Amino acid sequence: MPSMRRKGVETCEKEINNFNMTKQKNEEENQKNFFKFLKYIVLISIVVSGGFTFLLNKLGISQTFSKSYFLTFIVIAFIVSFFYINRVKERIAKDSRIAYVYILIMLQIAVIALISSPLFFWKQINVIYGFDFFLLGSFCLILAYIFNKKIDKLEKQGGMVLYKTKLGMKIIDTFSKRFAKILKPIQYVIVVVGYFLMAAVLWLLVEQTYIYFKLFDAFSEVVSGPPVMLLLPYAPDIFGYSTVLPPLYFTTFIIAFLIAVVPHEFSHGIFARLNKIKIKSTGFAFLGPILGAFVEQDEKQMEKAKKFPQLSILAAGTFANLIVGIIFALVMWLFFVSAFAPAGMKFNTYALSQINLDDATSVESVSNGLFLTKIIYNNETYYSSLDLGEISDKNGLAIVYDDSPALRAGIPIGSAITEFDGVKITSYEELAGAIKSHSPGDEVKIVTVKQTGIRDVTPEKVEHIVELDEREGDAFLGIGIIPLDDSAGSLKYVMPFVSKVKDPFIFYESTIGEIGWFVYFVLWWIVFISIAISLFNMLPLGILDGGRFFYLTIWGITGREVWGKRAYKFITWFIIAILLLMMSRWVVGFF
Structure with a gap:
């Protein structure tokens, strides 16, 4: 009987070992299939779509077909990928981190499809965009490879996936010890700046919400996007936002991200x-x-620390971003004054007069490329770019061109x-002298x-033949200049500094x-990103440093700790309510 039991135990152990070996082989096979799939998709994408694109461009196929091709390619890529992911769904179900690998692969495929699409060529996207898309695709591919190879280093926390390393820990430790005498008093400055940034961002949030609702129509004419967006x-x-913000290439994003985030996180650590x-x-x-x-x-050590050290650690990152933002603002100023030169004078109004519309004898719409309303008043001609109901006040008075x-x-x-008549103009004074x-x-x-828009850096030159009038001999x-209205919103804080660098x-x-x-x-x-992080991170929201x-x-x-928790919950919901309020206004206006 004992021998039979031993044989039974040995048989069970063999079956378990065989099962584990089979399981391991299946996982290895899945991994091999993963890379085969990746290589095949990438190669097929490049060869087929590249050759097909060349053919379409040679034949001069329409943009409608181009768009259809692009969308079809994306749909096919996602369908094929979906069926492959379905094959390894057990692996994903067991470890949801794997899903991030496939998401990155899908993004990489989308980039390849975009680059190879005829639409890409017909839109005449410049070399920078082409290079940038290539880097984005390569970045996704490298991340997918690292994630798959280093899956054990990935840790899921809530909706986030963390890739943990020991990178920079020695530098943090050495720096904190070597400069301890300087850093200790700086903690007081950091905490004060932290309070200033928190007050500033709350004030700006409330003020911008008020202005957004008050000037929604004017805002919507300039940008069609939502008031809150992800910075990607x-x-x-x-x-x-393409008319008011510079292009945010992937290359630009990575450079700005590293310059902003590395000092932020290292400051926390130091x-x-x-x-x-x-x-x-x-x-x-x-x-x-x-x-x-x-x-x-170490969260346990952090919670046991006194409040002041905790405050200095929490605000250290935003303080670092503020310093980085100021330093690079100076670099930007030095670069601008050395690499740019005035080449023209802008105007934002024609000559103006005030008239009483009740005494106007004729009103008609004219085009002249400007779409104005023509008004005859006291046998003189005036113009307005608005409807009469919009330009007149309760007394019938109106400002007109x-x-x-x-x-x-x-x-x-x-x-x-x-x-101006062959004379180069670089300032208002030069134009006045030429006239x-x-x-x-x-x-x-x-x-x-x-x-x-801000991106139109080489606008087309247009010639006009103008007969000058007479005024006071x-x-x-x-033409004229009306000073920009910087009394509303964040402009009043920014424009005094900006105008000293870039008029x-x-x-x-x-x-x-x-x-x-x-x-x-x-x-x-x-x-922008450095200053934005320094402000945004001090919002008293639970997921941010400002919350704690x-x-x-x-x-x-x-x-009393309970009061701290209540106040913290209240301010968090207050901020969320404001953001939702702005977004709801945009949604209503959008439809």
Whole structure:
């Protein structure tokens, strides 16, 4: 009997071993199939779509067919991928981290389809976009490979996937020890700046919400996108901000992201070590398509620490971003003054007069390329770009455009005058001098450009033949400048600094070609993202540093933790309500 039992046990052990070996082989086979699938899809994508695209372009097929091709390719790629994922669904069900690998592969396939699509060529996307899409696809491919190879290093926390490393931990430790005497007093500055940033971002949030509702129609005419958007590559294009924000290439995003995030997370780590709190790991975080970084400290030690050290650690990251933003703003200023030169003077209004519409004898719509309303008043001609109901007040008075040479010539408001009768114009003073050197009745050639948005850095030049009028004995063109309304929103905080570097009424040209604009926009995004992170991260929301910062502050002031929790919950829901309110207004306006 004992021998039979031993045989039974041995048989069971063999079956278990065989089962484990079979399971391991299946997993290895799945992994091999994964890479086979990846290679086949990539190769087939490039060869088939590349050759097909070449053929379509040679034949001059229509854009409708081009779009159909692009969409069909994406659909087929996703269907094929879905069936493959269905084959390995047990592996995904067992470890949801695997899904992130396939998401990255899908994105990479989409990039290949976009690059190879005839639509890509017909839209004449420049070399920068082509290079950028290639980098994005390569980045997704590399991440998919790393994720698949280093799956054990991935850790799922809620909806996020963390890739944990030990990268930079020695630097953090060494820096905190070597500069401890300097860093300790800086903690007080960091906490004060943290409170300032929290107050500033709350004030801006409330103020911008009020302005958004008040000026919604005007805002909607400029941008079609939502008031809140994810800051991802190509986000300004996707969300309808392409006229007011520079292009956010993937390359630009990665550069700005690393410059903003690395100091942020290292600062958390440095001040954690300064206060004897252990750093367990560093790494990258992925929340769907959103890329992030982290420094993981020992939470138990963090909770046991006194409130002030906790506050300094929490605010250290935003403080670092603020410093980085200021430094790169100076770099951007130095680069701009050295690589750009004034090349024209912008105007934002024609000559204006005030009239009483009740005494107007004739009103009619005219085009002239400007779509104006023509008004006859006291035998004089005036124009308005608005309907009469919009321009008149309760007394019938209205501000209207004079019948000026610039208006009659069809020079649109917002244009920049680059030449006046052969004289290069770079400032308002130069234009005024050029006009003064002529006599009323003179015919002059005026060269203008009109930018369609911040990205239109090389607008087309247009020539106008204009006969100058007379006013008070001098030659008169009939244009002017109304100072920008910087009293509303964040403009009143930004414009005084911006105008010292880049005059909003001057048209600039890069002295080093398009590369100058590319570098300028990269620097612009570094500054913007750094400052945005420093402000946004201090919002008292649960998932942000500002949430815990606010909670500890209320707890410290009241001496009761329960009050801190209540205040923290209230402010969190208050902020969420404001954001939802703005989004709901956009949705209603959109439809």
